[in-house]
Amino acid sequence: MTWINAYCAQRERPDAIPDDRGRLPHLTTRQFRRTLAWFIARRPGGTIAGALQYHHQRIQMFEGYAGTSDSGFRDEVEAEEALTRGQLLAQMGADPDRPALTGPAGAEAEARLAEFSRHTVFEGQVVTDEARLRRILARHDPHLYPGTFLTCVYNPDRALCRNPASPADLPVMSDCQPLACRNTALTPANLQALTSHLTELEEALVDGERLAPYVRHRLQEQQRVTAAFLTRHTPESAP
Template sequence: MGTEADRPTLTGPAGAEAEARLAELARHTLFDGQAVTDEARLRRIAAHHDPHVYPGTFVTCVYNPDRALCRTSADPGEHPAMADCQPLACRNTALTSANLHALTDHLTQLEIALADDNHLAPYNRHRLQEQHRVTAVFLARHDPASAE
């Protein structure tokens, strides 16, 4: 585990919570002069201090089942259901600089697709416009660079 300076700064709805969870994990996994070589022991340590932070390309999930949009109250689950992820609306979303870069690139790709007026069916154009609008609003709200 690296130092606190090695961890990326996290923003977004769950950015502060992610940073707190990772700091707590770091506190419990400091090198005390002994290396854990037993795989079963390492798994136990990791399971006991699991911060439930799941990095992804576009967002980092700071999983809290009580507010996860990817799960129903009938099936909260112990992990996020990535196939049902709603990152731009979920309060479990945290963002690294790489996530912000990926979202910005995605916004640019949407703009390129929307610029081609002749090749989009009206329904597809509408869906891309809505995705562009939601992504732009999300970035404006959560990207520290856009506040400058």
């Protein structure tokens, strides 16, 4: 705290730690829960991207840690994730210049966004009050889950990530199958991320003869499926 306050004073920053009746407060690790939840919820790409990029391990670790904790931390992270998602979707719904989502569920994503924005946008202004946005989400959640490689338009009946034991109200992001699931919608950023992923696969296969046969086969399969998906779902005007 002393270091932080000296740092803020040197740079004339207003976000130093306030004192408590003239003394630095007594901080405990519990007080960092909201901070930690905030970062987990807002880390780049969100949970779906984490699942895809780290082959599910990060999700399993996080869910194992948070799920076995009696502290309520998991609830805190989920509430923060819902708020982050609500803020992002409200901004998307309010942007008239935003390119429409594409992909298998692109039209449905647009319909859900339009409905959500009826509750979150008034005279062009987005609801920014956190408590109000939480209430709106609780009643009118569009069940859209933005990620790096896809935007999940969750519909449990056609979700490939679910098994009979999974709860029906949330996608099982650790088992996402974005290239095959009919709940997949795509923003231009999602398409760009998938295109970059395809380039990485192609670069890895340039030296394919040096790879173990099983690894090479898996990469070739991923490359083939990703290229076919992009061919099917890249709008003609996209780069």
